Amino acid sequence: MVAVFVDWENFVMNEDVNTKIEKYYDESTFFYRYLWGNKKNLAMHFGFWDKDTKNLNDALINENKYVADALDIKKGDKVLDAGCGVGGSAIWIAENYGANVIGITIIKNHITLAKKYAKERKVSDLTRFELRDFCDTGLPSESFDKIYSIESACHAIDKRVFLKEMFRLLKKGGKLVVCDGFIIKDHLSEIDKKQYEDLCVGWALPSLASYSKFRADLSEIGFRDIQSQKATEKVIKSSKEMYKSSKYIHPLMVIFAKLQLTSKTNVLAELACQAQYHIFKDKTAVYGIFTSKK
Numbered sequence: 456m457v458a459v460f461v462d463w464e465n466f467v468m469n470e471d472v473n474t475k476i477e478k479y480y481d482e483s484t485f486f487y488r489y490l491w492g493n494k495k496n497l498a499m500h501f502g503f504w505d506k507d508t509k510n511l512n513d514a515l516i517n518e519n520k521y522v523a524d525a526l527d528i529k530k531g532d533k534v535l536d537a538g539c540g541v542g543g544s545a546i547w548i549a550e551n552y553g554a555n556v557i558g559i560t561i562i563k564n565h566i567t568l569a570k571k572y573a574k575e576r577k578v579s580d581l582t583r584f585e586l587r588d589f590c591d592t593g594l595p596s597e598s599f600d601k602i603y604s605i606e607s608a609c610h611a612i613d614k615r616v617f618l619k620e621m622f623r624l625l626k627k628g629g630k631l632v633v634c635d636g637f638i639i640k641d642h643l644s645e646i647d648k649k650q651y652e653d654l655c656v657g658w659a660l661p662s663l664a665s666y667s668k669f670r671a672d673l674s675e676i677g678f679r680d681i682q683s684q685k686a687t688e689k690v691i692k693s694s695k696e697m698y699k700s701s702k703y704i705h706p707l708m709v710i711f712a713k714l715q716l717t718s719k720t721n722v723l724a725e726l727a728c729q730a731q732y733h734i735f736k737d738k739t740a741v742y743g744i745f746t747s748k749k
């Protein structure tokens with residue numbers, strides 16, 4: 456399968472990718488915190504629904520639980536949250552499993568908020584939040600029992616470099632879980648390309664990884680017991696909710712942008728919130744969960 460990459464040059468201009476990502480989160484974290492997640496879940500992910508899930512908050516917590524169970528997290532485990540947002544999953548795992556979690560992100564404000572929330576929730580002793588790039592962390596090799604990355608690896612410029620770094624950081628026998636969107640179509644129609652570009656531009660993604668290439672990369676890098684599942688059905692309800700609300704507020708955002716009451720970044724992010732649903736619905740991409748061991 457051919458990996459599909461956005462012509463990033465056209466969108467980034469003179470900024471490098473991480474600068475673009477920083478700008479995106481500096482301007483949009485407010486929306487994640489107040490229009491999507493809440494103070495309880497602190498989540499910046501889709502959330503997993505099943506027949507018993509009552510509401511979005513439960514779905515957002517379910518995703519943490521799914522990941523923690525897939526990793527078989529135990530009290531005292533040393534865990535890395537690669538791309539930790541404002542610390543929602545790391546704090547929840549520390550509270551519920553007693554694991555020691557280090558969360559890393561390239562957004563300074565995420566670190567400040569994550570530390571503040573960890574203190575409020577009385578898990579500062581079990582959590583650490585550090586400003587680091589997950590493609591080149593500078594952390595010692597073989598220092599983690601478990602690593603997860605929830606909807607963050609999509610920001611990596613080169614997903615293989617990201618996976619190599621995760622492999623280096625894991626202890627032998629350690630486990631990795633990655634949850635994210637993955638391209639599955641070999642060829643994109645003009646409409647698919649437009650949706651895909653809206654998604655990548657609006658959410659500051661260099662690309663989505665190809666599902667099959669990601670699996671091949673895991674194997675070539677040396678991961679074993681690789682399990683992958685296409686799990687769009689777990690997130691589609693959240694995806695549709697996001698689509699509906701962003702479609703509703705998009706005209707307002709355009710007016711706000713014209714009046715300089717919101718930034719262009721946020722208008723483009725709203726378009727991405729619409730594009731993500733088309734991409735799942737048209738099966739251009741799937742929501743994938745990869746579990747593997749070193």
Ligand SMILES: C[S@@+](CC[C@H](N)C(=O)[O-])C[C@H]1O[C@@H](n2cnc3c(N)ncnc32)[C@H](O)[C@@H]1O
Nearest residue numbers: 498499500538539540560561588589605607610
């Ligand atoms: C969509 S948010 C998901 C946050 C969190 N995993 C959650 O589920 O709430 C993506 C996160 O990846 C982080 N990120 C993006 N590029 C990164 C990089 N190169 N290194 C570390 N973190 C990165 C962003 O700062 C952001 O915190």
